[in-house]
Amino acid sequence: MEYLPDSNAKYKNVEYWNKRYETEESFEWFGDFSKFQHLLLQHVGKHEPILMLGCGNSALSVDMYQAGYTSITNVDYSNVCVETMAQRHSDCAGLSWVCMDIRRPAFPDASFDVVMEKGTLDAMLVDERDPWSISNNSAQLLHQVLSEISRVLKPGGRFISVTFAQPHFRKRLYARTEYNWSINHYHYGDNFHYFMYVLTKGEELSPEDLALERRLLTEAEAPPTAVTFQDGDNEDFLNNIAL
Secondary structure, eight states: OTTOOSSGGGGGOHHHHHHHHTTOOOOOSSOOHHHHHHHHHHHOOTTSOEEEETOTTOSHHHHHHHTTOOOEEEEESOHHHHHHHHHHTTTOTTEEEEEOOTTSOOOOTTOEEEEEEESHHHHTTTTOOOTTSOOHHHHHHHHHHHHHHHHHEEEEEEEEEEESOOHHHHHHHHOOGGGOEEEEEEEEOSSSOEEEEEEEETOOOOHHHHHHHHHHHHHHTSOOOOOOOOOOOOSOGGGTOOO
């Protein structure tokens, strides 16, 4: 394919995305807005301030805007992406575009009712081979991002995460008491299921998720086990990692 990198690791490289966004019109991971619109309507008010993380050149924000969502702040670390999308959708008064590193979002505490991501966290985990035990570097990176998401959410706000990652993998990342949110998940799609996680700020983890957190803390204290994995990159990296 035209945008296939020679290594999956390049999906974490801003230079790769800058070059890709210079020519690529749009790309959607995990289906377009219409596929999970019915779920969003249950959890996201149309007049709530929304922060879209790693917006890329997806049509998601524009589709939501056209469906009546009135305030969406889109951030991406690619300046090419942000400049292109801002120019392309300058007629959409409720959409704004900001070049920003989501590890350090420059927003005050409790700024948004909703924070959304679609495939962004998956793209940050492209180097991982073991879905049951991600590397310390990736774990620290995700913890930094999730902590910031929790920080910028208002009380009662929701973090919406759209991914192909099944609950037994993704909840391992989300089930931490310090994030101060509950976890619910839904699925959509016919032949292949994708998942939408709704994490509500200020609600407690369920007993099941608390037990998961305790088990993970115990596992973290155990000696590491060496695991060997077969090498191999594929264009659609998001379907080849199971996080």
